[in-house]
Amino acid sequence: MQRVVYLRDRPDGQRMKDVVYVHPPRYKGEEFQNPAGLPRPVVGGLPFPWVTPMGDGQPHFREIERVKADLCRRLWGCQVCGNDLGTVAWVALQEPRDGWAVVSSAAIHAQCLRIAVDYCPVLGDPSMGYAFTEAYEDDIVAHADESPDRNPQAPQARWYLRPVAETSRPERVRRFHTLGEVKAAARGSASEETNAH
Template structure:
């Protein structure tokens, strides 16, 4: 991200949105965020756990933040690409174990096209009312994912890819809210070095729906 000395902590993300009529277009927000971080050495939404908060809700690593405003409905394109190329978690930005969790719609298409730690999947399902209760949850490796029906390339493209579950994984993936899905989301199930063995007992309850 930047080669400057260790940055100071970013300020709190504000509730106020951008000036009406002056909101940058989606493809520009995250680039402006990167430019600001290069100039100041301050990461507005750093990787790590627990997540920084905005209006009482945890900020995913791939959510753009510009001038202390969170753009919930947008995705940071550069960070999503890093998640795909480097097998990083879309929520905390840290490395994933070989087997990670993904959320997918009923057609097998992944939500946000990146993997999750168990704690991060559980957090997302707990606080984001915008996630459909019909979603599927699956434990996958890269070999279990497809792009346009084909296995993921060893050398990914320079642009992000639309990921879907391989047919056999899609067929067996349980729906969120079922006992089988709950077992996959258990915080003590095979934790990895990148994922602490414990998950906070209390997760914040959203005051209103977010994407």
């Protein structure tokens, strides 16, 4: 059994530890421990995200481990590294505007977003035209998908970016970033780290 610890805010404003015990999922008779944290393990030259399942000794990069993805959504954790998210995190959107659907229904650290756009064929595809923005936890709202034709493998709820006017920070200015801007920021961070050494 795997112990996953998150810090979360209680309704009274206090912080508390939320400890969740997760049985490692079985994939075709194999158990695989993919612990949270950075740096991510590298398999076949690709970083192995925390929510990616393993089967037949290989990561299933096009699949999502639903138990872990649900923990990330419920407990404000990063889907790439599995660690707690801070006050703000990043989300990818289908359109650069308030109220629009979040692409992956999970948030990501800034550093993990740079990993994702470099290696994920969906998030890093310029033709998809995704926008990226910082988000507080209360910037995100879940709408249940109760349609009869919903894919049973998909999450039961879809995340949307709540309009700023409906959040606890109506004075906040929300900025939307292109894929090119996110990648340029990643290159800037990498060169800053290189110059620091």
